[in-house]
Amino acid sequence: MAEDYQGLELTTESAAAAAAYSHCLRGYMGYQTDVGAHLKATLAADGDMPMALITRGYFFHLFSIPALERKAAESARSAQAAIAARGATQREHWHLAALQAWNVGDMAGATDWWEQILLHHPHDVMAVRLSHFTHFYLHGGGAMRQSSNRILPAWDENRPDYGFILGISAFSHEEAGDYAAAAAAGKRAVEINPKDIWATHAVAHVYEMQGRQDEGIAWLDGLSGQWAALNNFRFHTWWHKAMYHLEKAQHDTVLDLYDRQFWAEPSEEYLDFTNAAAMLWRLDYRGVDVGQRWSVLADVAERHNRDAxxxxxxxxxxxxxxKDGRQAAAQAMLDNLAETAQGKGDQARVTAAVGLPVCRATLALCQGKAGEAADILLPLRDHIWRLGGSHAQRDVWAQMICRSLLEAGRFEDARGLLAQRTAMKNNSPMSWRWYAEALDGCGDSAGAAAARQNAA
Ligand SMILES: [Fe+2]
Incomplete structure (x- = not known):
């Protein structure tokens, strides 16, 4: 039986398929652009290799596009037929079960299978990366850190791609709030491999969360030359650089990074879209004229308003x-999400509890109904995390909640949330200005003056 580059058994007679599959795994860990080509080469060498077919299904899911979800189901059927014909290892059977769970929207169930695999095979890099991904969208930093802590003792510096595992550990620590551990692991990973963009990004998050903008800019400037051949995740890393400049009120630089780096071309990739939309939303709060950029995004969003x-x-x-006033498309999206919310699977539950109300509030805010938005958003303030994403990404909704309260004149509510916000990140001038607005609204002019001084 063949093995992958970590020494895990693969059910194939083809050494060429096993070698190509190893390149695929390494490319996936390294955010390379040739991952698909290596997977195609694997299947060209052995069209019935179970792990290759399962991996194809996984990759289809990672795009989060409805048409590709159907292809993921086809891949699972092909893998099942291949396994029936030639057999498979226990590990491959578990991977098939994970793909089948994902195919019916059970991301948590898929994650359980990957975690089961990792208890027995801590060097299964596909299970490592996928569980990291789904914990990120479902369970948050604590689960990510528990997952990486379980496998780390099985890894050491002599094993190929140890640095990528350190990068995963770094980001897990960061999302779990241990910034020192995150920075140490992330920086070591980048020493091992300066092209390790996930580890680079983990350290960028540390600087973001700690409000260390100048160090963050220097960190990313020093490494950005390494990313040219990497996939679209590099756009998200450029977005992080723009986030530092945003906090420094260097809005021209933010827009330049938007236009030249992270939204240079319209993209159908959801991560690219989230970078762009969340940045424009933040710029609007700072009174920056973003020109026609919302309209360009709305054209893309109209093609995805039924993705769900x-x-x-x-x-x-x-x-x-x-933002762009596409009322019909927005209403169609709400109707579709309401239907999704009735369905099965993790994302249906998240949509019902958080996603749909947040979308309703977003639309209400843009229609000038701040009170309606505030009514929806305030009770959700401790539940937004269920949408997934990082603390830094989700902060756009923390801002949205504060702003809707201020615009609705609900200053007492806003005062508490902004006190919380300024306590967590006390060098954010915008948060202090908003806090001052809330305090003024509450009649506390001395407190407002002090907050304005902090802003300055
Ligand atoms: Fe990030």
Whole structure:
């Protein structure tokens, strides 16, 4: 039996297929653009290799596009037929079960299978990356860190791609709030491999969360030359650089990064879209004229308003539709999400509890109904995390909640949330200005003056 580059058995007679599959795995870990080509080469060498067929199904899901969901189901059927014909290892059977769970919208069930695999095979890099991904969208930093802590003792510096595992550990620590551990692991991973963009990004998050904008800019400037050959995740890393400049009120630089780096061309990739929409939303709050950029995003969003695969992505599509006044497309999206919310699967539950109300509030805000938005959003303030994404990404909704309260004149509510916000990140001038607005509204002019001084 053949093995992958980590020494895990693959059910194939073809050494060429096993070698190509190893390139595919390494490319996937490294955010390379040739992952699909390596998978095609694997299937060209052995069209019935179970792990290759299962991996094809996984990759279809990662796009979060309805047409590709159907192809993922086809891949699972092909893998099942191949396994029936030639057999498979226990690990491959578990992978098939994970894909089948994902195919019916049970991301948590799929994650359980990957975690089961990792208890027995901690070097299964596909299970490592996919569970990291789904924990990120379903369970948050604590689960990510528990997952990476379970496998780390099985890895060491001599094993290929150890750095990528460190990068995963780094981001897990960051989302779990241990910034020192995150920075240490992330920086070591980047020493091992300066092209390790996930580890680079983990350290960028540390600087973001700690409000260390200048260090963040220097960190990314020093590494951005490494990303030219990497996939679209590099756009998200450029977005992080723009986030630092945004906090420094360097709006021209933010727009330049938007136009030249992370939204240089319209993209159908949901992560690219979320970068762009969330940045424009933030710029609007700072009174920056973003020109026709919302309209360009709304054209893309109109093609995705019935996706309903990832609630996190849907909430961003709605931002563009609402901002650009695409009332019909926005209403169609709400109707479709209401239907999705009745369905089965993790994302249906998230849509029902958080995604749909957040989209309703987003539309209400853009229609000038701040009170309606505030009524929806305030009770959700401790539940937004269920949308998935990072703390940094979800902060756009924390801002949205505060702003809707201020615009609705609900200053007492806003005062509490802004006190919370300024306590967590006390060098954000915008948060202090908003806090001052709330305090003024509450009649506390001395407190407002002090907050304004902090802003300055
Ligand atoms: Fe990020």
């Amino acid at each position: 695969i990832l609630a996190f992505a849907d909430a961003h599509y709605m931002m563009a539709l609402a």
